[in-house]
Amino acid sequence: MLTQAAEDYLKSIYKLQEKGGKVSTGILAEYLDVKPASATGMIKKLKSMNLVSHERYQGVTLTDAGKAIALEIIRHHRLLELYLFKALGVPWDGVHEEAEKLEHVISEDVEARMDAFLGYPTADPHGSPIPDKNGVVPKTLSIPMTELRNGQSCVVAEVNDNDSALLRHLGSFNLYPGTAFRVIEVAPFEGPFTIDIAGQQAVIGREVAKNIFVSNVQET
Amino acid sequence: MLTQAAEDYLKSIYKLQEKGGKVSTGILAEYLDVKPASATGMIKKLKSMNLVSHERYQGVTLTDAGKAIALEIIRHHRLLELYLFKALGVPWDGVHEEAEKLEHVISEDVEARMDAFLGYPTADPHGSPIPDKNGVVPKTLSIPMTELRNGQSCVVAEVNDNDSALLRHLGSFNLYPGTAFRVIEVAPFEGPFTIDIAGQQAVIGREVAKNIFVSNVQET
DNA sequence: AAATTATTTTAGGCATACCTAAATTATATA
DNA sequence: TATATAATTTAGGTATGCCTAAAATAATTT
The missing domain is CATH 1.10.10.10 (Winged helix-like DNA-binding domain superfamily/Winged helix DNA-binding domain)
Known part of the structure; x- marks a missing residue:
């Protein structure tokens, strides 16, 4: 070991x-x-x-051997995050830290049970892909939110998981993976994004937007 | 820490x-x-x-400080055992080993959530008392099975948790905490116990019986 | 009481994984 | 190209927690 x-x-x-x-x-x-x-x-x-x-x-x-181990740890981590979130209600800004400790001690058996309980999921609460038992990583088609233009609508695919304060901030706007929003206006000169989330307007700074990745981009 | x-x-x-x-x-x-x-x-x-x-x-x-920490770890361990057993279906002969690793890394927050999920239980799957958040250990009134005599009936209160093979053996007779049985005969000269569990007869060696503790003893 | 036996402690090592400070090697600048 | 700067590696040190072997202490036997 x-x-x-x-x-x-x-x-x-x-x-x-x-x-x-x-x-x-x-x-x-x-x-x-x-x-x-x-x-x-x-x-x-x-x-x-x-x-x-x-x-x-x-x-x-x-090496291939090293990559296999890395993917196994990442799988542990992301399954744990989702399990803590769904089964125990741990807030999404807390699951990362918790999983960081658990990922090294969880057995394959318990992991398999969590996997089954969750219905063999493919993404964690932040939208990061969960590698399968063979180390295959589900492909995610997403682009940085910073590439969006006025009038485009999309769905949150993934957010960076390593900043608790950022996650709480995003949570306050309901910006979870799966949430749809529309860009009302991108301020010029690398300025902030004004967006519409389910009828609510929100202003998202560029530095924050860099941590958000979106898919299903459509002109509206 | x-x-x-x-x-x-x-x-x-x-x-x-x-x-x-x-x-x-x-x-x-x-x-x-x-x-x-x-x-x-x-x-x-x-x-x-x-x-x-x-x-x-x-x-x-x-010391008092040392005892407080010891009880906190034991609480972690036993809550984890029960959680793994009830929430994830880990067999009772496997929960000890698993909890042994997890008890050192689980946070107070996750522990509280498991505690609530389980309905604030007072005993783990082996019947061992779970200390409360203040380190108070629920009193268990039980006697060793070896003190039972012919014709007495009782309920399994607790079994030793540190021997996986023993636990599988007990499981095969349904000898879980809460299970009732009646002593048909205690063989003389420190011999084995013949008991009746829900109509089924079983012979329990004395060395095995030493690991079982019972309560609600009644003459029948 | 003295001698033997068993337990406990001290002394000195090993592996992990971190650190700082100094030496080396590579890269960028003049 | 020579030199200054930045990155990397080596060398040596710290703390944890285990080990073995030897010394010290306690308990038991004669």
Whole structure:
């Protein structure tokens, strides 16, 4: 069994790999809130286990084995988030932190039971895809809200899950995955978005909008 | 926050204190499956935190602060066991192991939600009392099954939870807490018990019977 | 009471995973 | 191209929590 720290490193490498391109020691260290020297040490250890590839100064990449483990942890995390949300009513701005601790200790058996209870879901409360047991990640077709123009309507597909305060803010507008809204006006010069959600008007700053991804975009 | 190991030590000291009298370094080490020298080290650490009292060669005792923490962990454990059993259908011989890992990471919030879901229960699937939020342990009035005589009937109150194989064995006879049975015959010379459970006859060895505690004993 | 046996503690090591500070290597600037 | 800056790695240190082996203490037997 891997240590919790090692699992966190694999998961983080996967996420950074998805997001941007090269995962450098420094980027990884910053993401995990440790010093670069600590990341170097763990990378060395993971490399010796054939879970990552790494050439000095060239960034780190997951091997197939490493990717499989990363996806398993991510699956645990997202199923737990949805379970806590649906079965126990934990507010969506709290499930991330809770799942962060549970994901390392939950058994495959309990996970399978939660999966069945939830009806084999494909997305967590923030809209992030839940990999299946074989590590297949459901494709999500979404674009950043910042690409929307005046008059377009759409549905919230996914929001960033790692900022509790942001989630509470979005919750106050009912901006959950599945919620539809229409862009009334995008202020010029990278300004805020004025939108209509079920008849209610709301102003969403650009920095906030960057954390929202939408699908089903239509001109109206 | 305490480490997981420290929490396990406190819990174990509490349980050993309940069961027998003096908790020696050796007993504690054996119970936790570590070497006596390791127990000495942790006892020293816990003493420096004022969670236990200890004089060399004289055994260890929980302070009020240590006892409060021990009871909190035990509460986590037993609520988790019952939750896994009732909400997710984990078989009763599996919940102990699972809860052992979860008890250290579950938040007070999630615990409160499970507690409410379960209707503020007072016993886990093995019949062990669940301490309340203030550390008050519900009193259980039960006697060892080994004290029963021919013709007495009773209800299973509690069984030992730390032996998976034993629990499967008891499950095969339906010997769960709450199940009533009648002693048909106690074989002489510390022999086995022949009992009647809902019309079905079963033979329970004395070593197995030592793990069963009963209440509501009546002559029939 | 002395000697043997058992328990407990001390002393010294190991692995994990973090840290800081210094050295190295790569990249950007003059 | 040489030099300054930034990123990365190495070296050495901390804390936890386990280990073994040896020393100290207590309990039991003769």
